[in-house]
Amino acid sequence: KQEVTQIPAALSVPEGENLVLNCSFTDSAIYNLQWFRQDPGKGLTSLLLIQSSQREQTSGRLNASLDKSSGRSTLYIAASQPGDSATYLCAVRDSGGGADGLTFGKGTHLIIQP
């Protein structure tokens, strides 16, 4: 059974810093990996998706990397802003496309101090 772990569980940094969120998964035979953002009391917003054949994806100040062989992904946030404060979730879809959805980590709660 796939298990997804996110470290750290919580992180508080001053505005302007670059930061890295970590995600690890136990079964490397994944189909894709997706990073989400969740604001308090809200739904999930997809940030980046990395297909199993890719090594990284970029969107604005966000960069996500994937190392399937080691079962790891990182989300890099450059020049952090208070508006980046949210919970960030990593989720993997297992090999085969997965009609059975995603396996989620428990998230990293990020606070950017003004």
Next chain:
Amino acid sequence: DAGITQSPRHKVTETGTPVTLRCHQTENHRYMYWYRQDPGHGLRLIHYSYGVKDTDKGEVSDGYSVSRSKTEDFLLTLESATSSQTSVYFCAISVEGALAGANVLTFGAGSRLTVL
């Protein structure tokens, strides 16, 4: 915007009563999912559907049933609600990308259910 609507957004009910949550999509996507989100557990899959009348169980399906009589609607039913089913429920759809492996899961805004 994938056009996902969940209803009701908030509901308070009593133990033993039936509850149905509705997920409606406007874009004719094949795959639909129901998740619950709880502190300390994260998001867990309850049931999913891969077409009209085609559904299957997820990780935490006990106490829940689903139905999909139309492509656009996926219903989650708690036949007899219990306090352990107090949670936030999210519906999601799989939006297929142009390339294999590029299907993105897109979520609704959530339905907060409290069972007293």
